[in-house]
Amino acid sequence: MRITFLGTAGAGGVPRYGCDCRACTRARADLAWQRLPCSALIEADGQRILLDAGLMDLHERFPAGTLDAIVLTHFHADHVQGLFHLRWGKGARIPVYAPPDAEGCADLYKHPGLLEFRPLRAFEPFTLGALRITPLPLNHSKPTFGYAIEATSSARFAYLTDTLGLPAQTEAFLAAWQADGLAIDCSSAPTEIPGNHNDWSRALASIQCVAPRHAWLTHIGHGLDSWLIEQPPELAPDIHIAHDGAIIEISAAVRSAPQPC
C-alpha cells in the first residue's frame, strides 16, 4: 500500500499568510518546507483514493478519471475546499465517502455536481475495490472520522485527522487492529490548552497506546514547525514527521496477539 502525503498542514498552512516566524520564513525560502492542506493519496489493489480534499488545485492534480473515490474525514473548509471547483466538472460521478454531517460545508450538498456523497457509519466497514475501510470516530468540533484501511496484502494503515486524543472505542479498535502505519493529527508544540487538535504530547500518547509499527505526525502548524527548529525533541525511530510529497510504502507484518492499552 502506497501513501503519498499530499499536504501535511494544519488550517492556515506553512507558511502562514503574513507570518515571519522561523518556520514560515524557512518555508518561503525553500518550498520543500511548505505544508499544504492536510490530505493523502492511497494507492493499493488498483485503487487510487484521495483522503480529504482541501488542496486548492485538485482539479489539476487529478484529471477526470484518475481518482476512484474521495474519502473525507470531515467538512471543515481546509479539508473540502478543493471540491468547490471540482464538482462542476463533466464525466463520471466521483463517490465521496464522508461522516454523517447534516450541515456539510457551504452548498456542497445542494449543488454536488459530479460528486456523489455517501455518508458512512462508525465502525461499519465499506470496501473500495479490494480495500476494506473502517470509519473510526474522532474527537473534533464537527462530526469526524479517521479511517483504518486494509489491503489484500493485509497491510494496514490508519489515518487520524482531525482529533484531540481518541475516543475510547476508537482507541480500543486500533489497539487491537495493530496498524502497520498510522498518521495522526499533531497540530502544535506541547501545550496545556490544545483546542480541538492534538498537541505534541497527546499525539505521542495516542501513538503509544495504539502501538502501530510506524507512525507519522501530520496536520502540523507553523508553531510546531518553529518549535521543532528551536527545540528539536528526541523521537523514537518508528515515529516520523510527515512532509508534503513524502511517499511511504506500507507492508503487512506478522501480527501477534494485541496488548491491552
Next chain:
Amino acid sequence: MRITFLGTAGAGGVPRYGCDCRACTRARADLAWQRLPCSALIEADGQRILLDAGLMDLHERFPAGTLDAIVLTHFHADHVQGLFHLRWGKGARIPVYAPPDAEGCADLYKHPGLLEFRPLRAFEPFTLGALRITPLPLNHSKPTFGYAIEATSSARFAYLTDTLGLPAQTEAFLAAWQADGLAIDCSSAPTEIPGNHNDWSRALASIQCVAPRHAWLTHIGHGLDSWLIEQPPELAPDIHIAHDGAIIEISAAVRSAPQPC
C-alpha cells in the same frame, strides 16, 4: 482607474474539469484562454481593492499588506473560496465589505481570522480612501450586490456579477450614473432558460439600457466560449469580451444629461 480582470469565468471555470468541448480543449492547450474564478483588482487613488475572492491562490498573489480591502458581490463559493485559507493569516485585519447575508459561506463568519466583515446596505455609498462605492442590488440566488465605483478623477466603473438582468432601481441608478466602464455577468450563449445568470442576449440588453461608454462581458462559461468560437457574433466596438489578466484604464468622460432607459 485601473481594472485588472483576475478571473473571468463562471462557476466551474474554463477549462471545466473533465470537459473536452472546443473551448475547454483550447484553454488546456493555451493558458491564455483559461478563465479563473470571476474577480477583479481595482487600483485608483492609492487604493488596491479586490472585487471578489474566488481565486484559490489569493494568499500568494497578494502578500500581507498589499490589499486595502476586499469587496464581495455575494457569498457563493466561487466568489469567496480564496478566503478560507487567507483568513488564518497574521498581521493587519483586512476589511471585507459584502451584502448583508446572514448565512455567509461555510464558517467564514464563525472563524473570520484576520478578516473583518462589514455588511453594506443597498444604495448607501461607502468610501475607501477617496473612492466612493455604491452597492447596487442584483438578481441572483443569494443576496448580491454589484458596485458603482467612482474615483476622484470622476472615472466611473460598475461591476455587475452575478445577475440575471437588473432590478429596476439598479437599472435606473446606472442609466442616470453614466458609467465610463461596466463589467457584467454574461455566463452563457443565447438561451431561453438562463437560470440565475445573464445569457448573451440579456447581458447586451442591460448594457444597452444603462449605456456605459465601454462594457466588458465577464463570468463567462465554457459553453459561451464554445459558441463564440463556432458562431462568432458581431459586437459593437464599445463592447468587449473580458479575458483573464486583461488590464483596462478607465478615464472620466464629459457627462451629458442621462437618457431615460
